[in-house]
Amino acid sequence: RTVYVNGDYLPEEDAKISIFDRSFLMADGVYEVTSVLGGKLIDFDGHAKRLERSLNELEMQKPEAFDDLLEIHRELVRANDIVDGMIYLQVSRGSAGDRDFAYPDASVKPTLVLFTQSKPGMADSPMAKTGMKVISIEDARWGRRDIKTVQLLYPSMGKMMAKAAGCDDAWLVEDGFVTEGTSNNAYIVKGDTIITRQLSNDILHGITRAAVLRFAREAQMKVEERSFTIDEAQDADEAYITSASTFVMPVVELDGKAIGTGKPGTVAARLREIYLEESR
Ligand code: PDD
Numbered sequence: 001r002t003v004y005v006n007g008d009y010l011p012e013e014d015a016k017i018s019i020f021d022r023s024f025l026m027a028d029g030v031y032e033v034t035s036v037l038g039g040k041l042i043d044f045d046g047h048a049k050r051l052e053r054s055l056n057e058l059e060m061q062k063p064e065a066f067d068d069l070l071e072i073h074r075e076l077v078r079a080n081d082i083v084d085g086m087i088y089l090q091v092s093r094g095s096a097g098d099r100d101f102a103y104p105d106a107s108v109k110p111t112l113v114l115f116t117q118s119k120p121g122m123a124d125s126p127m128a129k130t131g132m133k134v135i136s137i138e139d140a141r142w143g144r145r146d147i148k149t150v151q152l153l154y155p156s157m158g159k160m161m162a163k164a165a166g167c168d169d170a171w172l173v174e175d176g177f178v179t180e181g182t183s184n185n186a187y188i189v190k191g192d193t194i195i196t197r198q199l200s201n202d203i204l205h206g207i208t209r210a211a212v213l214r215f216a217r218e219a220q221m222k223v224e225e226r227s228f229t230i231d232e233a234q235d236a237d238e239a240y241i242t243s244a245s246t247f248v249m250p251v252v253e254l255d256g257k258a259i260g261t262g263k264p265g266t267v268a269a270r271l272r273e274i275y276l277e278e279s280r
Contacts, residue, residue, distance in 0.1 A: 012115065028060075036077055036084060036087065047089075125246070131251060137172060146203065190232075239251035239265075247279075
């Protein structure tokens with residue numbers, strides 16, 4: 001695989017960053033995941049804008065190559081013959097050659113790394129037909145979930161808890177309300193209304209979420225952006241998640257209780273179809 005590190009395209013085995021890199025020592029880094037379908041980047045502009053926002057919120061310098069990111073994404077798709085898959089991008093505050101809690105001064109340049117993951121046929125995931133099972137767990141993450149940092153240990157733990165329970169993912173709950181999934185935004189459908197949590201610092205402002213809500217409104221579907229509980233979700237007609245890597249994925253079971261018919265719902269199926277159609 002050809003990867004990108006700080007201006008260079010290299011075979012992955014030759015790519016190196018410092019052991020003092022702050023993303024390694026302090027989780028002082030942000031990331032983006034952009035999907036590729038049929039060789040085409042999905043929602044690149046949205047991901048670039050959110051990256052810029054994450055950098056601003058953390059007072060992290062923009063990498064010098066920021067304005068070339070589209071070109072770098074395209075070059076990696078080409079070099080690695082990616083038809084369907086993902087591009088992972090990470091920016092860290094770089095390495096001051098030591099460990100220090102304080103941010104280094106501006107002479108320390110950020111680290112920029114990108115690599116590809118090939119997932120042939122990712123839009124035809126069998127899970128879209130069967131739906132996913134989720135458990136609910138406490139949301140024990142920090143308070144700035146709107147910033148896409150690489151602090152992913154708790155989401156990893158959540159996935160492992162889900163796996164141990166024979167499920168596919170976990171929905172995170174804070175003060176009695178669902179925030180989001182471990183790596184996706186969460187939705188329920190009641191009657192003809194789509195319900196998903198309002199944007200705030202409590203959740204990541206999903207790029208797929210923005211697109212899917214726009215398509216839903218364009219298709220005259222009703223959307224309510226508000227918090228919901230696990231009880232309300234278990235009593236809903238359907239549920240689903242969205243993310244760059246899963247698009248729109250139905251959820252059919254929550255904490256062992258079937259949602260609606262226990263089969264993927266029609267709203268989720270329709271939104272998935274529209275999203276994939278519009279993205280290709
Ligand atoms: N995760 N919420 C969280 C906590 C996420 O990590 C993600 C994305 C989303 C969905 O955002 P988007 O639609 O922009 O992908 C919501 C990525 C895919 C990941 O960590 O792999």
